[in-house]
Amino acid sequence: MVRKPSSSCCAICEGSNLASICAPCVNHKLNEYSPLLKSLNTVCKSHYSKLDDLLAKKRKADQQINWRVMQNVELKALKERLTYLKKKLAEDKAKVSKESNDLKLKYGSLELAFSIAKEI
Numbered sequence: 749m750v751r752k753p754s755s756s757c758c759a760i761c762e763g764s765n766l767a768s769i770c771a772p773c774v775n776h777k778l779n780e781y782s783p784l785l786k787s788l789n790t791v792c793k794s795h796y797s798k799l800d801d802l803l804a805k806k807r808k809a810d811q812q813i814n815w816r817v818m819q820n821v822e823l824k825a826l827k828e829r830l831t832y833l834k835k836k837l838a839e840d841k842a843k844v845s846k847e848s849n850d851l852k853l854k855y856g857s858l859e860l861a862f863s864i865a866k867e868i
Contacts, residue, residue: 758772758773
C-alpha cells in the first residue's frame with residue numbers, strides 16, 4: 749500500500765472505483781475535510797446566531813405591536829364609555845331640570861294658596 753506523493757489515494761484505492769478503503773487514505777481524506785467542515789460549522793453557527801437575533805427582534809416588535817393594539821382597543825372602549833356617560837349625564841341633567849321646574853310650579857302654586865289662606 750504505497751501512496752503516491754501527488755495523489756491523495758494509494759494505488760489500490762485509486763484503482764478501485766469505490767471510496768477509499770485503506771486506513772491511510774481514509775485518514776488523509778478526513779484530514780482534508782476536517783478544516784472545511786470546521787469552517788462550515790463556524791459559518792453555520794454564526795448564521796444561527798444572526799437568525800436568533802433577528803427572531804428575538806421580531807418577537808419584541810410583535811409584542812410592541814400587540815401591546816399597541818390592545819391599548820387602542822382599551823382606549824376605544826374607554827372613549828365609548830365616556831360618550832355613553834356624557835349622554836347619560838345630559839339626560840339626567842335634563843330630567844333633574846324638568847323635575848325642578850315641576851316642583852317650582854307646584855311650590856309656587858302652594859305658596860300662592862298659603863298666602864291666600866293667610867289673608868283670609
